[in-house]
Amino acid sequence: MALIELHDIYKVYDMGAEKVHALNGVELTVERGEYLAIMGSSGSGKSTLMNLIGCLDTPSSGSYVLNGTAVQELDDTQLAGIRNKEIGFVFQTFNLLARTDALHNVELPLIYAGLSRQERRERARRALEKVGLGSRMTHQPNELSGGQRQRVAIARALVNDPSILLADEPTGNLDSTTSEEIMQLFDELHRAGNTVVLVTHEPDIAEHAWRKVTLRDGKVTSDQATARATGSDRPAAAAPVS
């Protein structure tokens, strides 16, 4: 069974005078351990799709099965639970809590998971070490560079051991050198066995992934392996399910 199964997904925004079809019958399946980039021009529906996958939003119609659970049947509280345990979301604008140090930012999902203070602290520390910020735990967001902030956000996404790591233009606010470092971190996380889905409109960022899906006007117009997929560093975890 695939990790993500999207079937005939529509998302319609009713803007009064006209209806905006942000998603227009999307079909998409993502297997465990995949490294997927979603591409497309601005307004093609990438973020809308990511928000649906991340259970931040629900489709107007269609079915979404995540890790065996039919998401469209869940209520608000259950969706919050899925976001907490199954999903790690990384945003373009980092979305860290201001005036809150890195450790506490990373701890946040664990609070809602109901973990003890001690365990939260321990896991947050490990997650920060994993993204290379072991020495910046007590820094607040405004004391960190853009790349470091995104690392904190990635640590927060990882801290609950989610089934899937989602990133909507994670390098959109970073310079090219920092972008490259962040993408190497994603590569690393993928190699370690994480399923990664990221949105980008930059072709060289997309080339980090193994599979590339292109959206246009809310529809999947192409779905292909990247050049890298044929390379030698392909991990066993991402072996095609045939």
Place this chain on the structure above:
Amino acid sequence: MVFLENFRIALAALRANLMRSILTTLGIIIGVAAVVAVVSIVQGLQYTITQQLQGVGATFIAVSPKQDRGNFPGVAARQVKLTSDDAQAISEKVPGVKMMSPFILGRATVKFKDRKHNPFMIIGATENYQDVTNQTVDRGRFFSQVDLENHRKVTVIGPKIADELNLGPNPLGKEIYIDVYPATVIGVMEKKGQNLGMDFDDIVYVPFDSAVSLFGRNTADQIQIRLLATGPERVEQVKDGVGRLLRQRHKIPASEPDDFEVQTQDEILKTVNKVLGSVTAVVGGVVGIALLVGGIGIMNIMLVSVTERTREIGVRKAVGARRQDVLVQFLIEAITLSLIGGGIGLALGYGLGALVAKLIPGFPPAHVPIWAVGLAIGFSAGVGIFFGIYPAAKASRLDPIEALRYE
């Protein structure tokens, strides 16, 4: 766990906007401070008055003339009389009277050598006044029946008089002047303190007849009477008896009201409590308005806070906060805010009450009963919940995507 965490978050948020938080709670602070100040003063009053009245005993009855207000404006009020003969008739004809003391009140200057003093009052009484009103002489003695019968020029003074006139370590035997009449000090009363603006230590006692010469003949027709019944169970009977007798003696037609007042200790207590109760009620109304204003202030600042922290709410929801988590977080913040206000108000109100009680002479010390503390805390928590629930619900219903996109 989540609850504690929410409390921590709330405190951090309030600390981040310390000045704003304090200003927001001002309404609550004022409201709670007002209620606690008034309650502490009223309770202090009630406590001492009750103590004093219970000191005179459950068999105590006061009879005094009631000024007739007249049925028509402009028509002169009838001269109300309560005379020594009335007093005599009561002790002879009303069954159940154990002891009776008539007295008159007046004011006069007292002198000793070059010292002059204007006492709070001069009481002209009979020998059993001391027993009826349950008072103790500290040094010397109260005047006796023999003093009265022989028209001896004696006086018993409150401790303050001895100080004011500078009578020295041994006031007994000294001759002072009450107006122009000389009198020998034969006793000094025990210190009693002040209450309701009355200084019980600043009183001069003289024999009934001396007071009549001092204040004039007609004062003998406007006396006060204090009685003791033979037992608490006979108080009502004595009260009825006195009433019937005085109506008969004063020839009051059945259609007319009494021209005198008979009050038992119980009734005096009730009257005092009624007065203090209405003071509390009026202040309660004012406080209600203050708390309402305070609550609206809290609601307002919480709505601002929810708007300001829309993105934070979005982030929390994105990482798994449920509606109820967000609701509880903001509700606790509102409650914490109003509880802090309530706590400050409580301290301030107590301080204020204590200060007022200290500044006004004759006021008993302020007393905050535990129920008032509970009420203040409960009320401020209630205000926090009532006015915090709407902003908190609003925060909890925010759509995560819209919240994250909020600029």
